[in-house]
Amino acid sequence: MILYNVPSRTAVDMKPATVGRLSQLAGIVAVKEAVTEPERVRDLREACGADFVILSGDDATARHSIFSGARGVISVTANVVPRAMSAMVAAALKGDRAQAERIDAALATLHSHLFLETNPIPVKWALARMGLTAGGIRLPLTPLSATHQPALLAALHAAGALPE
Amino acid sequence: MFSGSLVAIATPMRPDGAVDFDAWASLVDLHLANGTSGIVVGGTTGESATLLDSELRELTQRACERVGRRIAVIVGAGTSSTATTVERVRWLSELPVDGLLVGTPRASR
Numbered sequence: 001m002i003l004y005n006v007p008s009r010t011a012v013d014m015k016p017a018t019v020g021r022l023s024q025l026a027g028i029v030a031v032k033e034a035v036t037e038p039e040r041v042r043d044l045r046e047a048c049g050a051d052f053v054i055l056s057g058d059d060a061t062a063r064h065s066i067f068s069g070a071r072g073v074i075s076v077t078a079n080v081v082p083r084a085m086s087a088m089v090a091a092a093l094k095g096d097r098a099q100a101e102r103i104d105a106a107l108a109t110l111h112s113h114l115f116l117e118t119n120p121i122p123v124k125w126a127l128a129r130m131g132l133t134a135g136g137i138r139l140p141l142t143p144l145s146a147t148h149q150p151a152l153l154a155a156l157h158a159a160g161a162l163p164e
Numbered sequence: 165m166f167s168g169s170l171v172a173i174a175t176p177m178r179p180d181g182a183v184d185f186d187a188w189a190s191l192v193d194l195h196l197a198n199g200t201s202g203i204v205v206g207g208t209t210g211e212s213a214t215l216l217d218s219e220l221r222e223l224t225q226r227a228c229e230r231v232g233r234r235i236a237v238i239v240g241a242g243t244s245s246t247a248t249t250v251e252r253v254r255w256l257s258e259l260p261v262d263g264l265l266v267g268t269p270r271a272s273r
Contacts, residue, residue: 001253002166002238004267009208011273030166032265053166071167074265076209078171078200079191086169086199093167120174120209127174132194133187136177138214 001027006034006057016040020047032057032074033065041068059085060111063104066092076114077107080126080161110159116148125149126156165236165262168201172209175223183219185226192230202236203227204265212240217252221259228260242267 003022007013013035022028031048033040034057044054045068055072056065062073066089078085084103091100114122118141125144128135137143144152156162173195176187195203205227206212206220215223224239231237239256241264243249249266256264 002263002265004242004265006208006267010268010270012268014268030263055166055170072170072201074170074172074202074204074207076172078169078195079174079209082169082171082195082198082200085171086201089169090199120211123209124174124177127176127191132191133174133176134178134184136179136181136184138177138181138211141211141214 001029002053002055003028003031004034004057005031008034016043016047019044023048023052029053030055030071033070034058036061038064038068041065041070045069059114060108063088063092063100066100067097076119076123077111077159079123080114080130080156081107081110081159084160107159109155110161113148113152113155116152117144122148122152126152126161129153129156130161166202166238169199170202170204170236170238171195171200172204172207175206175210175215175219183215183223185222188223188226189230192227196231196234200235202238202262203231204238204240207240207265210240217255221255224256224259224261233260236262238263238265240265240267242269244269244271 005014030053032055036058054070056062056070059077088103124137127133176184178184205224241252
């Protein structure tokens, strides 16, 4: 079982001390942490055993989380650029900071623009624009507004998700 | 098991909102071919809030079959109700999944 802490959506922050206690239960092996405070991964590392897996839940800061001891990321960006995202994470896990930073720089605008509206509204628009899906989405979510489409389209081109 | 770039995969739907299982297979294949190390089915990004249990079950079964244990298949199991979450964990655990993702309950602050 993987715990998931995302106070921006749930309004409750499951603190590292709580995760540390839960990590002692046999079936709980990992946490997906969406809090982006720089010291959060370090605090989780200290609160949990060495075998406990920390995964980032935030694309924009995943690289830094990995440098602090996270084992990877559960990614929204990977929906549209899986190869680039896996290469970035692999470089970060290897400790190749320069390579990870170089790949991540090309993805930075995409990381942020995939949250121009409530996730998954932007990523579903992107997948449809790439011809991978038919673009359906369920209420109360709505299709990406026309005003946000040009910016996301530009980010998709910049990240290599669509040809230049 | 849980490391690298795992995707919080979107649930493809047709314009009328029905789950598009053909596109689902294509998306899973895309990740198998491009280095993704795990797929999170029916997370927030997968529109867990509006998926039916029957849809989540079929998405999970089809993903597991497609993946064939090559990468991790993880399923969003958390709900705002403890009893509902326990029930969902029970039936999801009978499928060949590698992990379940359980968040803190929403709107129960």
